[in-house]
Amino acid sequence: MLTHLTIALDMMGGDYGPRSSIPAAISAVHKYPHLTLLLCGDEVSISNALRKHKADSHPRLIIKHCSEVVSNNCEPAQALRNKKDSSMRVALDLVKNKQAQACVSSGNTGALLLIAHFVLKMLPGIKRPALISAVPTEKKQPVYLLDLGANVHCDAQTLFQFGIMGSIVAGETCKGDRPKVCLLNIGSEDIKGNDTIKEAANMMKATPHINYTGFCEGSDMFSGKADVVVCEGFVGNVALKTCEGIAKLIMHKFTKALKKRFFYRLLAVLLSPIIKKLYRRVNPDQYNGASLVGLRGIVVKSHGNASNKAFLAAIEEAIREVEKQVPEKIEATFEQIALDEEHSPSSLKNY
Amino acid sequence: MLTHLTIALDMMGGDYGPRSSIPAAISAVHKYPHLTLLLCGDEVSISNALRKHKADSHPRLIIKHCSEVVSNNCEPAQALRNKKDSSMRVALDLVKNKQAQACVSSGNTGALLLIAHFVLKMLPGIKRPALISAVPTEKKQPVYLLDLGANVHCDAQTLFQFGIMGSIVAGETCKGDRPKVCLLNIGSEDIKGNDTIKEAANMMKATPHINYTGFCEGSDMFSGKADVVVCEGFVGNVALKTCEGIAKLIMHKFTKALKKRFFYRLLAVLLSPIIKKLYRRVNPDQYNGASLVGLRGIVVKSHGNASNKAFLAAIEEAIREVEKQVPEKIEATFEQIALDEEHSPSSLKNY
Numbered sequence: 001m002l003t004h005l006t007i008a009l010d011m012m013g014g015d016y017g018p019r020s021s022i023p024a025a026i027s028a029v030h031k032y033p034h035l036t037l038l039l040c041g042d043e044v045s046i047s048n049a050l051r052k053h054k055a056d057s058h059p060r061l062i063i064k065h066c067s068e069v070v071s072n073n074c075e076p077a078q079a080l081r082n083k084k085d086s087s088m089r090v091a092l093d094l095v096k097n098k099q100a101q102a103c104v105s106s107g108n109t110g111a112l113l114l115i116a117h118f119v120l121k122m123l124p125g126i127k128r129p130a131l132i133s134a135v136p137t138e139k140k141q142p143v144y145l146l147d148l149g150a151n152v153h154c155d156a157q158t159l160f161q162f163g164i165m166g167s168i169v170a171g172e173t174c175k176g177d178r179p180k181v182c183l184l185n186i187g188s189e190d191i192k193g194n195d196t197i198k199e200a201a202n203m204m205k206a207t208p209h210i211n212y213t214g215f216c217e218g219s220d221m222f223s224g225k226a227d228v229v230v231c232e233g234f235v236g237n238v239a240l241k242t243c244e245g246i247a248k249l250i251m252h253k254f255t256k257a258l259k260k261r262f263f264y265r266l267l268a269v270l271l272s273p274i275i276k277k278l279y280r281r282v283n284p285d286q287y288n289g290a291s292l293v294g295l296r297g298i299v300v301k302s303h304g305n306a307s308n309k310a311f312l313a314a315i316e317e318a319i320r321e322v323e324k325q326v327p328e329k330i331e332a333t334f335e336q337i338a339l340d341e342e343h344s345p346s347s348l349k350n351y
Numbered sequence: 352m353l354t355h356l357t358i359a360l361d362m363m364g365g366d367y368g369p370r371s372s373i374p375a376a377i378s379a380v381h382k383y384p385h386l387t388l389l390l391c392g393d394e395v396s397i398s399n400a401l402r403k404h405k406a407d408s409h410p411r412l413i414i415k416h417c418s419e420v421v422s423n424n425c426e427p428a429q430a431l432r433n434k435k436d437s438s439m440r441v442a443l444d445l446v447k448n449k450q451a452q453a454c455v456s457s458g459n460t461g462a463l464l465l466i467a468h469f470v471l472k473m474l475p476g477i478k479r480p481a482l483i484s485a486v487p488t489e490k491k492q493p494v495y496l497l498d499l500g501a502n503v504h505c506d507a508q509t510l511f512q513f514g515i516m517g518s519i520v521a522g523e524t525c526k527g528d529r530p531k532v533c534l535l536n537i538g539s540e541d542i543k544g545n546d547t548i549k550e551a552a553n554m555m556k557a558t559p560h561i562n563y564t565g566f567c568e569g570s571d572m573f574s575g576k577a578d579v580v581v582c583e584g585f586v587g588n589v590a591l592k593t594c595e596g597i598a599k600l601i602m603h604k605f606t607k608a609l610k611k612r613f614f615y616r617l618l619a620v621l622l623s624p625i626i627k628k629l630y631r632r633v634n635p636d637q638y639n640g641a642s643l644v645g646l647r648g649i650v651v652k653s654h655g656n657a658s659n660k661a662f663l664a665a666i667e668e669a670i671r672e673v674e675k676q677v678p679e680k681i682e683a684t685f686e687q688i689a690l691d692e693e694h695s696p697s698s699l700k701n702y
Contacts (some may be wrong), residue, residue, distance in 0.1 A: 075542070116579050138603045187498050187589040191426070194503045194585070218592030222600040231589075234545070237537040238586050239593045240571030246594045250574040250601055252489045257625045264625070268619055274608045274615070291541045 005034050007318050008100035009090040011041035012069040013107025014304045014311075021106070022049040024311035029060045032319060036060040038100055041087040042069075042125060067092045070111045072304065074233045079111035080118055088112060092119040095297040102298035102318035104289065113150050113292065114300055120297040123327060125334040128154070129163045129294035131233070131301065132169055133240070144170045144179075146230060146288055149237035156199035159183065159230055160207070163200070164337070165293045166228035169321075179227035182216035184235060189215070201228070208340075209333055219335045251279050275285030289314030291321060293330065299321060356385050358669050359442040359451035362392035363420040364458025365655045365662075371653035372457070373400040382413045383670060387411040389451055390440040393420070417441045421427035421462045423655065430462035439463060443470040446648040450694035452480050453669040455640065457662060462650055464643065471648040474678060479505070480645040481513045482584070482652065483520055484591070490575030495521045495530075497581060498640055500588035507550035510534065511558075514551075515688070517579035517643045518561045519680045520672075533567035535586060540566070551581070559685055559691075584603055602630050617700040640665030642672060644681065649673060668696055 011021045018041065025037050035051050039046050043065035050056040050063075062147070068086040069080040083089055094100040096119050105112050117129055132146035144255070146166050147154065154162070163181045170179040183201055185193040190201075191328075192215060204212035216226050218239060258268035268275075289310075292299040298321045302314035364374045369392065376388050390397050394416035401407040401414075419437040421430040436439055439458050445451040447470050456463050460482075467479055483497035498505065499516050505513070512530045521530040534552055536544040541552075555563035567577050569590060572684060582590070603625070609619035619626075640661075643650040649672045653665035 011600065073540075087574045108390075112636040136598060136600065152537070155412075184589060186503070186585055186592075189424075217596075218589045221593060221598070234537055235586055235589050238535060238582075238590055241537075242572060242590045242593045243597045244570040245568075245573045246597050247601065248570070249487065249489060253487075254625070258626070264622075267622060271615075271618060274605070277608070298392045 005032070005319060005322055006038060006100045007315060008037045008038040008040055008064070008094040008103045009315070009323075010103065010105035010107055011039050011046055012066070012087040012341055013050045013105045013112075014302065015072070017041070018045050018049040018070075018310050020311050022053060022055075023308040024315060025061060025101070026050075026053055026055045026058070027308070027312050028315045036062065037315075038064050038091070038094055040064045040066050040091040040094070043068065058078040064094070067221070068250060070108050071114075072108050073110060074108055076108070076110040076114040077343050080114050083111075089119070091114055092116055092297075092299070095299070096120055101322045102300065104302060104311075104314050104318050106299045106302035106304055106314070109301060109304075113329075116292055116295055116299045118203035120295040120299070123296055123331050123334065124296055125338055126161055126165075126294040127331070129292050130156050130165060131236075131290045132166060132293050133290040135222065135240070135243070137222045137224040141224070141227065143221060143224070143226055144228045145221070145236055145240065146228070146293070147233040147236050148240050149233040150292065151233040153195070153234065154232040156196050156203060158251060159196065159200035159232065160203040161294070161334075162230045163204050163210050163212065163228065164207075164333055165330055166230060167342065168333060169291070169326055170227045171292060171324075171329070178211040180213045180225070181210045181211055181228040181230065183228050184221070184231035184239070185215035185217065187215065188217060188220075196232075198275070207208075207337070208264075209337060213254065241244070246278060246283055251275065290315040291317060291326075293326065296327060354385055356383070356528045356670060356673055357388070357389060357451045358666060358673075359388045359389040359391055359415070359445040359454045360666070361438045361442040361454065361456035361458055362390050362397055363417070363438040364456045364463075365653065366519065368371065368373075368392075368420075369400040370524060371395050371659050371662050373397070373404060373406075374411060374659040377401075377409070377667045378659070378663050380409060384595070386670065387413065388666075389413050389415050389442070389445055391415045391417050391442040391445070393417065408559055409675055415441055415445070421459050421466075423459050425459055425462060427459070427461040427465040431465050434462075440466055440470070440523050443467055443648075443650070446650070447471055452673045453651065455651045455653060455662070457653035457655055457665070460500070460655075461556070463650070467643055467646055467648075467650045471646040473645055474647055474682045474685060475514055476689055477516075477645040477681070479509050479512075481516060482587075482641045483517060483644050484641040486573065486591070486594070488573045488575040492575070494572060494575070494577055495579045496572070496587055496591065496645070497579070498584040498587050499591050499644065500584045502584040504585065505547070505583040507547050507554060510547065510551035511554040511584065512645070513581045514555050514561050514563065514579065515558075515684055516681055517581060518673075519604065519644070519684060520644060521578045522675075522680070529562040531564045531576070532561045532565055532579040532581065533577035535565035535572070535580050535582035535590070536568065538566065539568060543648075547583075547642060558688070561700050563594050597632060601693060642668060642669040642677075644677065649676060649678060 066087045091103040130146045131148040131150045134142035229331045258264040289300040419436045442454040482499040482501045485493035609615040642650040651669045
C-alpha cells in the first residue's frame with residue numbers, strides 16, 4: 001500500500017454538487033488515513049458545506065477554488081474552450097501536473113471525456129480512451145465491461161486495444177488466473193456479427209497478451225463466464241443502461257405485486273433491506289464509478305445523480321487504480337506489444 | 352374476429368422439437384375453436400406425440416409430413432439450399448401458397464430469417480425485414496423493440512422504415528393514441544449518437560406517418576415512455592439478451608440472499624409464485640414470440656428453448672397479427688408513403 005495518496009475531486013459536478021460530494025469526501029479521509037483530497041470548486045459553497053459537517057478544519061481536505069462549473073447541458077467542445085477555471089478542468093490539471101494521482105468527477109460525461117483526453121493525452125500506442133466499469137455477476141468477482149460510451153463506433157484495432165486494457169484493469173481481481181476476455185456479440189458462433197468484430201476476434205486470438213475466450217452474448221454477460229467483455233461504446237452504453245432500466249422495472253413490478261395483498265405487504269417490509277441491497281448491486285451504472293482508461297492519468301466518473309455512497313465508491317475505485325498502477329501497467333504492455341511487432345512477421349503489424 | 356384461421360407450425364424446431372410444440376398446439380386448438388393448425392414435421396414423431404396426449408384424431412390438427420429438419424447449428428445458406436423438405440421450409444411454403452395465414456417456428460433464427468425472406472419476399476418498398484417483440488414496461492402496455500437481430504447494421508432509411516412498421520404493430524395496443532416512436536440512443540439530447548441515427552431522427556420527424564418522440568436511452572426503455580423503440584439489430588439483440596442476463600442475475604442473487612437465513616428461506620417459499628411470474632414477465636426473449644415484419648406473410652419466432660407456454664404465446668401472437676392484418680396495413684402505409692413522395696418536394700425523395 002502507498003504511504004501517501006492525493007486525489008483531486010470535482011466537487012461541483014453531478015445533479016447535487018457539494019451536497020453529495022462533501023459527505024463522500026469526509027467519509028473517504030476518515031476511512032483512508034493516507035489519503036489527501038483536493039476539493040475543486042466554489043470555495044464558499046465548499047467551506048459552507050464542510051462547516052455544516054464540522055469538517056472545515058480537516059488537514060487532509062484542501063479546497064482549490066475554481067470560478068467556473070461545467071453544467072450537465074454544456075456542450076463538451078464549449079466546456080473545453082471556455083471553462084478553463086472550471087472544477088472539472090482544474091481537477092484534471094492537478095493530475096496532469098502530478099499534484100494529484102487521480103481525479104474523480106460526477107459531471108457531464110462528454111465534457112469529462114473530451115477535457116481529460118485533451119489535458120492528460122493518450123498513453124503511447126493507444127488509439128482511443130475507453131470507459132470501463134465493473135458489473136456484478138453470479139460469481140464473486142465482477143465482469144469489466146468496456147467501452148461504455150466514450151466511442152460511439154470502434155474499429156477492430158480499437159476493440160483489440162480495449163481487450164488489453166480491460167484485461168489489465170481486471171488483472172488483480174482474478175487471483176492468479178489470467179482474466180478471460182470476451183467480445184460482446186449477437187451469437188457465440190464464429191460466423192456471427194460484423195466484420196469489425198470478427199477482425200478484432202482474430203487479433204485477440206493471435207496475441208499472447210490476453211486470454212481471449214471467444215464471443216459472448218448479452219444473456220451470458222453476468223454468468224461469470226467472462227472477466228472482461230469488450231464492445232463498442234454505443235453497444236456498451238445501451239447494455240449498461242438497459243441493466244439499469246430492467247432493474248428498475250423488476251423492482252417496480254415486484255413492489256407492485258407485493259402491495260396487492262396485505263400478507264405480501266408484510267413480507268415486503270421484512271424483505272426491504274435485501275431488496276434495496278440487491279437493487280444497488282445490480283445497478284452498476286448508478287453505484288460504481290466508471291474509469292477512463294488509456295490516458296496518462298487516472299480519471300473516475302461517478303454517476304450524475306450519484307448518492308454519497310456512490311461518490312465514495314468512485315473515490316475508492318480511484319484509490320484502487322492508483323495502487324494497482326493501472327496506467328503504468330497499460331503503458332508497459334503496449335511497449336511490449338510494440339516490441340513484439342518489431343520482431344514479428346508482417347501479419348502482426350496491424351496490432 | 353375471423354371465422355376461420357389456419358396457422359402452419361414448424362414442429363421440429365427448437366431444443367425440444369415436438370415435445371414442447373405438441374402440447375402447445377393442443378392447447379391452442381382447444382382455446383381457439385376457429386383455429387386449424389398444420390403440423391409440419393416428421394409424421395411418425397408427431398403422431399406418436401399426439402397419441403401420447405390423446406389428440407391423434409383431432410380434426411383441426413393436421414400433419415404435413417416433412418423428411419428434413421433444420422438443426423440449430425445448420426448454416427442458414429445451407430438450410431436454404433439443401434433443406435427444401437424441412438419442417439421450417441414447408442411451414443413457410445404453406446404461408447406463401449396461402450394455405451396458412453401465418454407460420455410459427457422455434458428453430459434456427461438465422462435460417463428462419465433467410466428462408467422466410469427468400470420464400471415470402473419483402474412487401475413493396477421495404478428494404479429489410481425486422482425482428483420485433485413486445486417487452487414489458489412499468490405501465491400496462493408493453494413497448495415494441497425492433498430490430499432484434501435480423502440486420503446487424505442498418506442505414507437511416509431502414510431505421511426509419513422500422514419505425515413505421517413498429518408503429519403499425521404497436522398500433523392496436525395503445526387505444527386511440529398514436530404509438531410514441533423513439534430511437535434508441537446513448538443520450539436523449541439531439542447531438543448524441545452517430546450520423547445514421549441523427550439522419551433517421553430527421554426522417555422520422557418529417558413524416559406524418561408516425562408519432563416520433565425523440566431519442567430514448569436503455570434506462571428509459573421500460574418506463575412506458577415509448578410504445579416503439581427502434582435500433583439496429585446488433586444493439587437490439589444485445590439489449591434484449593442483456594434483459595435476459597440481468598433477470599437471471601437478479602433471481603440468482605435474490606434466491607441466494609433468501610437462502611442465507613432460515614426466516615428468509617420461509618419467505619422465499621411464500622413468495623415463490625410471485626418471483627416465478629415476475630421472472631417470466633421480465634424475460635421477454637424467453638417468453639414472447641418475436642415476429643418478422645416487412646415480409647408478405649406473418650412469421651413468428653419462438654425462443655429455441657421455449658416451454659409449452661412460450662410456444663403457445665407465439666401461436667397466440669401469430670393469431671393476433673392475422674386478426675390485426677399487420678402485413679396488409681404495412682403495405683397500405685408504404686403505398687401511401689410512395690404516393691406522398693411522388694407529390695412532395697425532392698427533400699422527401701429518400702424516404
